[in-house]
Amino acid sequence: MARMISPGQITKIHSLLSKLDMMEEKRDLxxxxxxxxxxxxxxxxxxxxxxxxKALLDQTGEQPSSDGGYERMVKKMLYYGYEMGFDKPRHADQHGMKASKINFQNVDAWCRSNKSKFGKPLNDMDFDEMRITLGQFERMYKNQIESLAK
Structure with a gap:
């Protein structure tokens, strides 16, 4: 099933149409x-x-944002992974790898697992999926911090 427009996209379209004084042409567009x-x-x-x-941005001369915060969310996921020990080898083939690569592999494996809502690779998620997955991962991180504090 095709994915429907996001609330952020609706806001962006209306904002650009207003900026271009094209609200009357909205239905035709x-x-x-x-x-x-x-x-x-x-x-x-x-x-x-x-x-x-993208077409409206071309008309305004604006550049689309490179990732809309997506990259920041990925970095936050990897930070939480590091803090929870995801940078430690979990498989024999990870021994001798850089901690950053191990961390990425283990966070990605968690994202693919049934523990994650979408079960998709880290880099294959769209913005909304990443936002939801980050929320799940952040709750797991906070739970771990709370359990260590007890």
Whole structure:
């Protein structure tokens, strides 16, 4: 099933349309980007909204943000992993590896496991999946800190 537009994308589209003084043309633009499927931004697919945002950004001359904070979330996951000992070898093939590589492999393995909501590789998650997964990982980290404090 195709993923629907995110609330952040709706906000960005409306903001760009206002900035370009194109709110009156919104329905026609949505129809164009959805190949005639809809006229409301709320009905756009994630990919259609992404294309529309890129086109509107081109018109404003703005550059799209490189990752919208995604990279920061990955770094936070890896930091929590390091703090929880994910940088220690867990398999024979990890002995002799750099701690950073071990940490990444172990955090990625956790993301792929059934402990993670999506069970996807760390680098294959979209922004919303990463945000939710980071929340799970952060709770696990906080629980570990609390249990150590007892």
């Amino acid at each position: 949505v129809r164009q980007f959805s190949a005639g499927r809809c006229t409301s931004t709320k009905s756009l697919l994630f990919s259609e909204a992404d294309q529309m945002i």
